[in-house]
Every structure is written in C-alpha cells, then in structure tokens.
Amino acid sequence: MTEIKEQINQWLAENRERGIQLLRDLVQARSTQGMERNVQELVIVELKRMGLEVDVWEPDGKELARSPYFASSRSEFTGSPNVVGVLKGSGEGRSIILNGHIDVVPEGDLDKWDAYPYSGKIIDGKMYGRGTTDMKGGNVSLLLAIQAIQALGVQLKGDIIFQSVIEEESGGAGTLATILRGYKADAALIPEPTNMKIFPKQQGSMWFRIHVKGQSAHGGTRYEGVSAIEKSMTVVEHILQLEKVRNERVTDPLYENIPIPFPINMGKISGGDWPSSVADLVQIEGRMGVSPEETLDEAKEEMEKWIDRLKEIDPWFETHPPILEWFGARWLPGAIDIEHELMQTLSSNYKDVLKEEPIIEASPWGTDGGLLTNVGNTPSVVFGPGVTEMAHFSNEYIELDKVFIVAEIIALTLLDWCEIE
Template sequence: MNDIKKNIKNAVNDNRNLIISFIKKIVRTPSLANDEASVQHIIHEKLKDLNLDSQIIPVVFSELEHHPAFNDDGFSPESRINVTAKWKGSGDSKSLILNGHVDVVPTGPENLWDDSPWSGKEIDGKIFGRGSCDMKAGLSSGLFAIAILKSLGFKPKGDIIFQSVVGEESGGCGTLANIVKGYRADAAIILEPTSLKLSPIQSGALTFRLIVHGKATHASMRWDGVSAVEKYAYLHHAIIDFEKQRHHSFNTKHYKSKDRVAPINIGTIQAGQWHSTVPESVIAEGRLGVFPDESNEDAKKSFEEYILKIAKNDPWLSKNLPEIEWFEGQFESGQTQLNDPLIEELGSIYKSVCNSKAIIEGVTYGSDLRLFTNHANIPSVLFGPGDVRLAHAANEYVTIEEIMISTEIVANMIVNWCGGSFE
C-alpha cells in the first residue's frame, strides 16, 4: 500500500466516530418530501465548516416544468432547497460530482419498527432509521471523503462538486435543477446504496393508471351486470405474462437476473363503491419497467398495444376498452459504458482497497443517474454503502463497515480522478 492510500485509510479510521455521529444526526432529522430544509441546513453548515463554497439553491419548479425530464411529483414546490458546494481545483484536470439526495420516503406503520423510525440508533455495527441506507450514509461518505482529504492537506487540480439534492424519490427535481442551472463535471458518482457494487446502468420506470369498466347492478342479480373486478383479473394475469414475454427477448450480462430487469408491478387497486353492488369500475395503478436502450415512448406503446390486443379477445372488454393513463414518475433508463474511464478508475480503486474485483451490476430502479447521462452528457455511476432491499422498509439500516469502505474508496477516487498534491 502506498503512503497516500495508507494515510487515507488511517484518516478514515481516525474519523470513524465523527462520521457515525454525523449520520446519526441527519437520520434523526426527518426529511420527507417537501420538508427537507432542516437537514439541508445541517449539511450546508458542515460544508461551510470545511471552508467550501457552499450555496443554498432554491428548487424553482417554474424553471423546470418545460424540461423534457421534468416530473411533477405532486408535492408543493415551496421551500425546497438544494445544497451545492464546490472545492475549486488549482489547474487543468478532470472534475467530479458527488451527488446524493436527502428526501426520504414515508415510514409506514410505526408499529412495524422495533424503535422510532428516526432513532438513528447504533446496534451491532448498524445505524437504524428511515434514510440511513437510502441514502444519508452514502451522502455522508462523500462529504467525509472531502473532509478527510482536506485534513490531510490535499490540494486538488480538478474541481469537486458536492450536491445534496431534494426530490429524487419522486421525480428528480433537485438534480434536474442543478443540471438546468449549468452544473457540469467530467463524471458523477451518485452515492446510492449499492452494497458497494458499481452500477453504471439503471432501468427506467413509468407510472400508469389502468381503468377497467364493468356494468353495475344489484349484487342479488349479479349475472345481469359485469364485474369490473373479474375483467381486471383477466387483464392482471395477462400483464404477468407480458412481463415474461418482454424479458424473453432481452439479453444482458450486466444484471443479476435477466428476467428481472424491467419489472411490472400493480401497487394499488380501487374497485366499486358498495359491497352489495357489482363493481362498475376498477382503477389499478402500477409501474412499468423500461429496459436500458428502450425509450419511454416505446415502452408505453408496447404496453398499450398489448392491453388492447388482450382486451379484444374478451367479448365485454372488446366493446368497453380499458383506458391507460401515464402520470407522475416517468423515469427513463440510463447507462454509462463499461469501458468509460470513470468505471475503469473506480473499479481499479475498489480492487486496491478491498483486495477483490468490483462487481459491476445494473439496477432495476430509477435514479438520478439517468438525468446526468441523458440530459447532461455526464458519465455516471451509482456507488455507495447499504443494501437497497432495506431502503423503504421498516427497520431500515446501513452497516458501519460499508460506510467506512465507501468513504475510503471515494477519497481515493477524488485523488486519482481529479489529481492534485498533498501539502
């Protein structure tokens, strides 16, 4: 191990308690959508303590609404702020964005949690709480990678831009706002929970509403009506088959399972108005996965045409066609080529720190990666501590071991990618 890597490793270990304490502090600060300001101010103050040029930047929806990647996430735009800080480089070298979001999803029923969702408790080498895994630990690992390098006297050549954004969970308005304002770099690391895998490829996701019509009548004479529930059930089974058909023609080695790249899920179902009435309608809302290299429009078209084809095979549905609406989250897929210098450099650093080859794997969820790759032409990768299966779940947690490894890798990446010297 050379002296630089050794010094970084030692500094990460020396700052272990500070890193843990900071993560606990921001986990204990709730930051649900449209209520992120408190945690953003904590991060802003920490960045200023590091003598970085940290700016609080309002997210102005009117500046975004005509952008092709804009998603109206359904929340009030008032008081939503990004925090962006630049560590200015001294010379001509590659620049790097470190990006993460502070907004978290709702906790769900609190009785499913062993403790308060905002406890930030440390138990058996894990930090618990909503947002611990997704993704306040990852964001903190990027922040402390900068802090550690500053403490070691590092002077970068290329710029490092740290972005703490809002709105990722429901559309990406925060990162999009930064792109619209002109923030650019030669590469971006989005510090999402990937279990320290390198994820340069993400599937897309489109939110849809399927409306199925029936014919209402009194339940005692149900045969004179048409149950929208029964007609929806027919379509539901067809949707499951459609998912299988789509994956059958898709081939990739960059996902853990080629059969689960673009999943389709029905999340909510509303039917009828009264228990003794044959239901006249079903409204089902769900999520259609989008394959890498597949456009949103092509994915929508394939789904709409399939539903229409299946409906025409049913005597009732052929004359009372179901309706499909697309709303809220419309997330494109996105990817960075595996031979991009960003992926090669990060993979090399991972190997030097962990003594094993990095796993490179696509993810099936939407993220802000697509905004960087598709709308800013910035090579990007998801990389950070935490198991995404724990995100959005009760008793969410992240392991401290992964936080420390992530911080060490990101610090080394800054040194190698941006260049510079230690003074």
C-alpha cells in the same frame, strides 16, 4: 501513492466518531418531502466548515414545469432547498459530480418500527433509522471522502461538485434543478444503496394507472352485469404477458442473474363500492420498468399498443377499452459504458481496498443518474454503502463499517479521477 492511501485510511479511522455523529445528525433531521430545510441547514454548515463554495437555492417550480423531464407530486419547492458545494480544482483535470439525495420516504406505520424511526440508534455496528441506507449513509461517505482528501493537503486538478438534492424519491426534480442551473461534469457518482455493488446501468421506471370498466348490477342477479373485477384479472394476466415478452428480449450479460430485469409491477388495485353490487370500475396502479436501451416514450407506446390488443382476447374490451394513464413519479433509465474510465478506476480502487473483485450489476431501480446521464450529459455510476432491501422498509439500517469503506474507495477514486496537481 501507497503513503497517500495509508493516510486516507488512517484519517477515516481517526475521524470515525465524527463521521458517525454527522450521520446521526442527518438521520435525526426528518426530511420527508417538503421537510428538507432542517437537514439541508446541517449540510450547509458542514460544507462551509470544509471551505467549499456553497450554492443554496429553492428550485423554481415554474421553470421546472417547462422541462419535459419534470415529474413531481408538487409544483412549489418553498422550504425545500437544493445544496451544492464545490471544491474547485486547478482547472486542468476531469470534474466529477458526487450526487446524493437528502429526501427520505415516509416512515410508514410506526408500529412496524422497533424504535423511533429518527433515532439514529446504533446496535451491533448498525445505525437504525429512516434514511440511514437510502441514502444519508452514502452522502456521509461522500463528505468523508472529500474531507479525507482535504486532510492530505493536496490540490486537485478537476472540480468536485457535491450535491445534496431534494425530490429523488418523487421523480428527481432536485437533480433536474441542478442541471437547469448549469451543473455538469465529466462523470458522476451516486452512492445509492447498492450494498457496495457497482451499477453501471440503472433501470428507468414510470407509474401507470389502468381503468378497467364493467357494468353494475345487483349481486343477486350478477349475470345482468359485467364484473370489472373479473375483467381486471384478464388485464393483469395480459400485462404479465407483456412483461415476459419485454424481458425475453434482454441479452445483456449484466442482467443474467436477474430473474426479471425490467418488471412491470402492479402494486395497487381497487374497485367496486358495495359487496352486493357488481363492480363497474377497477383501477390498477403500477410501475413499469424501463431499460436503458429504450426511451420512456418507446416503453409507453409498447404498453399502449399491448393494452389495445386486449380486444382480441375479449370483445368486451372492444366496446369498453381500458383507459391507460401515466401519472406521478418517473425515473429515466441510465447507463455508463462498462469500460468507462470512472468504472475502471472505481473497480480498481475497490479491489485495492477490499482485496476482492467488485460485483458489477445492473440496477433494478432508477436513480437521479438517469437525469444526469440523459439530460445533464454526465455519465453516472451508482455505488454506495446501503442495502437495497432495507430501503423504504421499517427498521431501515446501515452497517457503519461500509460507510467508511465506501468513503475510502471513493476518496481514492477521486484522487485518480481528478488527479493531484
């Protein structure tokens, strides 16, 4: 086994330039929502070159819409194919899904980028560009891991199912489509940007919108109206109180270093339409973090009941109750037993490669692992080379060394998990 480890390490070193070129190609193919076809074409070429069985399909919006787990801002997926490549095992061993999303969030304000966001430019060992860290870097780690194993010339017992999915950034319709198509495995690994921490638990989340009512009046006689802006302050404070109550319940030591394990983030506010009128409506939009210990519906119900209690604080809300709605994206929470064998194998290989203990933490965000676990019955671990803090920001980058270290750890983990014939 020591020899195999050395071979893998060496193969990755020898193929470093090719791996970097692959990542650059993927980054340069801008793949925001609806634009994923170009980059998937590159993935298909790579998978075919590797000799995998390749499955390419555009998810069926109508079929997805029938699932209670479907959440997306669109209902049509023409031009946005999912791609799956399977390295068949001999049939005896444990299978694994290697899942990475290929969609990226928009680049945002170009002025905030030091260089073109799809350049794939390398400075001091870091490749810059939208999607480098979230999560094309992780996807390349997966492909390199499989290729390194293939280079050994061995036959695995279990299947490796590589998935390049769309729509993770908008609620997971791509991964949901793989589940509906029948893909499942004994476990899954998702190389989202964890900065090489191992995440057995993932926070779920849902978006909400609260409409807070006031009563209009001229600003010069503002006492004749009721300011929805002032009322919305009461609502914000009340919801922060709910966040406190919910997080005081958390006892799992995995969260002990996290200031707020399941935040309720109020990220957007807008209301009123004239400086000298009293605002009669304010809308607050936010994201509610959901624990793996609860369902989305339980979390929704708690929020609904909490908002209802506003009338105890201010009689205005008795006659003018705020309206709560759930909209847009949502991510299921996910959890794998911390003693699960994939966790153990991954941790042990991490130690072997890096000569230190891995950091095992709960993830502050959701991934498609929530769908794989809860809908696909495939327990999922999240472990990847990117850095959370860079995801979704300008000047996003990834440290290239980490792409190769993670590839090495995953390759060794696959050998342990799927076993050599």
